[in-house]
Amino acid sequence: MKHRTVGTSGLRVSRLGLGTGEWGRGVDGDDAAAQITAFVEAGGTLVDTSDTYGDGRAVRVLAEILDDVVPRADLVLSVDSGLSPADAAGHWTVDCSRRALLAGLDRTLRDLGTDHLDLWSVGAWDTRTPLDEIAATLETAVSSGRVRYAGVRGYRGWQLATLASRVSVVAAQAEYSLLARGTEDDLIPAAAWHGVGVLAVSALGGGVLTGKYRDGVPADARGADPVRSAGIAPFLGEDGSKVVEAVLTAADGLGTSPLAVALAWARDRPGVASTVVGTRDIGQLTGVLAAEDVDLPSAIAAALDDVSSPWR
Template identity: 55%
Template sequence: MQIRRLGNSGLRVSRMALGTMDWARDTDADEAASQLVAFVDAGGTLVDTADVYGEGETEELLGSLLGDLVPREDIVLATKAVANRGTGPFGGGASRGSLLGALDGSLRRLGVDHIDLWQLHAWDPNVPLEETLSAMEYALRSGKVRYIGVANYTGWQLATAGCAPVPIVSTQHEYSLAERGIEREVIPAAEYHGIGLLPWAPLGRGVLTGKYRTGTPADSRGADPEYAGYVDRHRTERVARIVEAISTAADGLGTSPLAVALAWVRDRPGVVAPVVGARDTAQLTGSLAAEDLTLPAAIRAALDDVSEPGSGYPERWPHS
């Protein structure tokens, strides 16, 4: 697997990241181990998790696999904080007390002495950014964290954080042929500040694989009451047209719609590594197969055209 620099930092990561959101929920320990080995064997290095996944059990499961199964030094370990909310004096979120407590909790569950990429899962409007960043700076100076990232920031939020003295090297956002909204302001802000993009849901929450073209498979997220709303976000007429274009391209290239959709987002400007999750190793293997695919310019242009996001003032100013 090819390696890319993460933003303007010296950190190098595989151009595909392994997501673990389903671990300890839909993916048990044996399957998680199989996925991790398959990912590393394919040359993958960046593994992404969060303290809220599985209410902490996902971090524990990942931590149990590091060392004996996969050498810790072969993994760029990424996790997130902020999304946990609770009662008590610190109340969760992005306060200094909450963040530093969350960091200690993640280190304990993962069983490591440092995290390679520690990310703010969301903007917290109730805490001054200076306080949040002071906690991140302390984490860096203490050696408990090597690099800092953010996730799900708006354009102005990312631009503001990017001006801070604490170096931010990455940002995670939903980005795919089905969801290109971040091209308006988030990606320009990231490029200006030298921040690398790690897209989540690069397969349009599964819709871009074509599995929902004729219905809802019984074993899919779309059939799961807990996830149906998440998937339905992209089950629209517009996305259906995009899926048909992807499928036509896949037929012509002799590959899968999954590979086409993933290759498209992987090679977009500013993208470092799409975060790919899978319920099982077979699904992951399908995603890893996209590593060998480079889309021809004509196909890429056709997919760009069919999925073009709307924009206007002030992104396009002055008007032509």
């Protein structure tokens, strides 16, 4: 697997990252161990987790794997703080105060059994906490040795620019796919100006770009979950269907999977350092890893750009 530098920093990561959003929920410890083993054997390094995933279960599953299954030193661990797990209605609590951020960092380090995180990100924009306080907290975390690099998640372009003018930020994690291109007009230009690398998440549009919703909603899919379906509902209309059909056509012409086409498109966009993908089982991960060998011809990439332009 190829590796890239994150922005203008010295942090290097695999251009495909392993997400743990399903760990502890739909993925048990054995499945997680199999996934991370295959990922590392393929040359992957970037592993993304959060104490909001599965109400903290994802971190606990990862903790059982570190060193016992894969050496901690072989991984680039990316974690965030500042968000509390969603309640039953899907509402999040944001608290990026110095007290909350450092408490979250120390808790994560303790739960993972490690003395540092490679990338630690502010989990959300917090209107109640002064930005200078957030910047100082990131500096404290890095200078103390508990964190190697600082980043943000879910920031708009102007928010990233404002924080990056106060403290060194190397990564911005954001949703980015053929069905979610708003970051191109906002976050990505700001990231490029400040030397920040983009970590793209949800590159498969919640699974929509694989074609799995083409003929309806599968019973075991995210779209069948009343709470989680809200994230993909906007993609299931006419404009989304046009993009999906274009991806399926491209995949057929290239002799590969729609997953590989959608993932390769996001992976190779300007400014993207890595694309983070979560999988339910080793079979799905195998398909994701196969995308590493897919390079989209410029004509196909241009055609996908054109058909997905309404999503900018």
